[in-house]
């Protein structure tokens with residue numbers, strides 16, 4: 001029997017904006033994004049300040065345990081996560097086949113498969129059936145192994161052997177080491193570490209929401225992460241950094257910026273690396289990454305700064321009142337290029353950092369027993385009509 005006037009669901013139907021924009025669906029202690037201020041934070045700290053002053057492991061600890069580590073916790077947590085980098089034998093053995101099958105689609109789609117296998121190999125159980133400590137162990141194990149899976153899949157795709165993780169290197173340095181096979185220069189490792197910290201979490205974005213929806217069903221941690229990776233892979237979410245750099249390549253020279261951008265915008269295309277669903281001012285991640293890029297300097301950085309200046313002016317003219325600025329992806333692409341990351345690893349690198357944020361969100365969501373189950377307005381043919389007889 002319908003109640004509260006709704007004819008489709010047993011509770012009152014509530015109209016919300018398209019894309020759920022601005023709809024508050026839960027509470028979180030993990031952080032927030034203030035779109036009009038150009039500010040975001042992890043727990044009580046500015047995320048940009050954390051990126052400028054702390055290690056990736058420190059911020060991981062903050063997200064998973066609710067506080068920044070003291071000196072003892074710091075080394076214990078770093079050692080613990082470093083030990084978790086190694087892959088189970090059965091997963092390592094399957095990676096060449098996953099890489100071969102995904103030769104055309106790249107390491108991120110391989111990660112979906114490999115993470116799923118990892119959860120099965122580790123015997124992950126539904127978060128519904130395990131206590132908080134066990135969930136944290138699963139989330140820690142899964143997020144620690146993502147860089148190993150991604151770099152191994154990338155190298156196999158290139159016809160190279162995977163490089164075993166090293167426990168004596170930091171998360172970021174080990175990531176670059178596993179990718180290239182040689183120890184990275186400290187400035188580049190630190191630049192990538194700052195990028196990784198700055199992308200750990202960012203409000204209720206599509207992949208985080210996806211992870212939380214799956215968690216709300218009580219599924220295991222790997223299932224939640226696999227869904228989140230799928231959501232992140234879309235070009236409107238995490239798939240933009242290599243496309244932003246492709247745009248710089250396509251423009252080519254400063255004299256072509258104006259004509260190239262105008263033509264695309266007037267044709268209704270979106271310029272990759274610009275615009276954001278929440279920020280109505282400069283993206284603070286973009287500001288930080290531009291600073292990092294400028295410390296390295298060089299032609300690419302100067303060109304990117306000029307493209308940013310002109311695109312912002314053109315978008316302000318052609319899309320008045322929309323406040324379209326560079327988002328994280330624009331300078332992320334530039335920084336990753338400067339640090340020697342291949343383009344097909346840009347979005348996977350984003351995924352590695354975000355796996356920590358998803359893990360923290362999974363842990364938080366698992367404490368809430370309510371399943372996330374919204375409704376849709378049915379707009380199809382009037383029902384019911386009799387099912388046509390066969391023949």
Ligand SMILES: CC(C)(COP(=O)(O)OP(=O)(O)OC[C@H]1O[C@@H](n2cnc3c(N)ncnc32)[C@H](O)[C@@H]1OP(=O)(O)O)[C@@H](O)C(=O)NCCC(=O)NCCS
Nearest residue numbers: 236237240269270271272273274275276277319322327329
């Ligand atoms: C990020 C993004 C999906 C946000 O989308 P959104 O919040 O839905 O923004 P809207 O669709 O409301 O855009 C508002 C207007 O600005 C335009 N716009 C938004 N981003 C634009 C861009 N990058 N280039 C050109 N125009 C853009 C839209 O076409 C729209 O114009 P309209 O009102 O005339 O239709 C969007 O800005 C985009 O596609 N950017 C490029 C991809 C990208 O960089 N993704 C990484 C995100 S971190």
